[in-house]
Amino acid sequence: MRHLAIVGSGPAGFYTAEAALKQFGDTVRIDIIDRLPTPYGLIRAGVAPDHQSIKAVSKRYDAVARDARVAFFGHVAVGQDVSVAELCGLYDDVILAVGAPLDRPLGVPGDDLPGVLGSAAFVGWYNGHPDFAGLQPPLVARTVAIVGNGNVAIDCARILAKTVQELQDSDIVNHALEPLSQSAVRAVHIVGRRGPHQASFTLKEVGEMGELSRATPLVQAADFPPTEADAGLETGQRRVVEVLRRFAAAGPDAAKPVTIRFDFFRRPVRVVGDGRVEGLEVMRTRLDAAGRAVDSGETEIIPCEMVISAIGYRSAGLEGVPFDAAAGRFANVDGQIAPGLWCVGWARRGPTGTIGTNRQDGFALVERLAATGANGDTGGSKAGRVGLEALLGERGVTVARFADWEKIDAAEVARARPGAPREKFASLDALRTHFSR
Ligand SMILES: Cc1cc2nc3c(=O)[nH]c(=O)nc-3n(C[C@H](O)[C@H](O)[C@H](O)COP(=O)(O)OP(=O)(O)OC[C@H]3O[C@@H](n4cnc5c(N)ncnc54)[C@H](O)[C@@H]3O)c2cc1C
Structure with a gap:
């Protein structure tokens, strides 16, 4: 079994997960981690609210999130709740799809x-x-x-x-x-x-x-x-x-x-x-x-x-991960940062291209993953999801699962003003009422 952690649930994260499901079949388990309880990255928070047809691409990502081999870990900030080094210890491959959120x-x-x-x-x-x-x-x-x-x-x-x-x-x-x-x-x-x-x-x-x-x-x-x-x-x-x-x-x-x-x-x-x-x-x-x-x-x-x-964006660095400050993205060669540590999407190439560019990027990255053994040939003996759950449990981190996001989604749709598709919950406190336990 190859255990993959994808950090970031924007287009790059989801397309990479989709490609990995196709590439590795039943031999893969994928955990998609996001600092927000809500998925889709800039599809939700960047793409213009009056461009709903573009936002509809997220429906495609739902099929990936609901796949039995995939789990969503929302409300988990990498670099805060869990470090990249810890993820590298738990997973065969860690893929940073954290975008470029800073102006x-x-x-x-x-x-x-x-x-x-x-x-x-x-x-x-x-x-x-x-x-x-x-x-x-x-x-x-x-x-x-x-x-x-x-x-x-x-x-x-x-x-x-x-x-x-x-x-x-x-x-x-x-x-x-x-x-x-x-x-x-x-x-x-x-x-x-x-x-x-x-x-x-x-x-x-x-x-x-x-x-x-x-x-x-x-x-x-x-x-x-x-x-x-x-x-x-x-x-x-x-x-x-x-x-x-x-x-x-x-x-x-x-x-x-x-x-x-x-x-x-x-x-x-x-x-x-x-x-x-x-x-x-x-x-x-x-x-x-x-x-x-x-x-x-x-x-x-x-x-x-x-x-x-509106002159562009740069990634936020993560502790211990080589960063190209001039380019505003992780230092990488064709997506590889170090053995078993990768980046994709805006975190890899900077803020360029369309949503579809991240699809090509995710599929190309998975081809490179397939060409290397799990974690640079160490043999795929990592704890994966069980290890992450144990670690987050010890730290008292409340995880928003995909089913929790579906509850948030339904509640947002239910409270929409007339004619609007949804009224988003815009504070973490409001979002947390749907999954805190
Ligand atoms: C204003 C705006 C409008 C756009 N409109 C269009 C459009 O109309 N059409 C089009 O094709 N493209 C559009 N784009 C571009 C498109 O949004 C990007 O190509 C795409 O979102 C990049 O995907 P990504 O997955 O790399 O990053 P993102 O979409 O930014 O996803 C990154 C994810 O990582 C998560 N994350 C970040 N840090 C951490 C951390 N430390 N721990 C855990 N999770 C973390 C974030 O919460 C986020 O969910 C637009 C971009 C912007 C800014």
């Missing part, structure tokens, strides 16, 4: 002023992640600058711009919907160092900017290269640029009170303010011959009262 800081003077938020915090807040339930973003702000040119920046802008009616049938938590319904925000700037050709938006996300009931997307025509240059783009990017060109041609819509301005070719240099955010100073940039953003020497201030940095 990369803006790294400019003033980025610690009240009113500067990371996207992990802001997204976690509206998605009901227990770490961010108490965030209280300053929605008295009339203008918000969001730094970053990827889909996370667009998600944040869209949630700020949508009406309550537009969010009613999403699973945005009420503790966010209520303050958003009173929000003073009338202008959102999406700030990026480079231009429309380099932006990392995808078509669906950028297209939705043009379908908002009270907000207009604004793009400067001067930010585009000549139209002929679009022919050199790969198809997906060309379509994104076509949509952005349409926004530039359409201009403002006087009937819509909120604007979402794409501020291309601007690099943040300083958050301005006395005790709180009053503006974001940006350096105007242009592209050099290699396509890099270089400073023009000209700066300007975007007056705003809230800044959200």
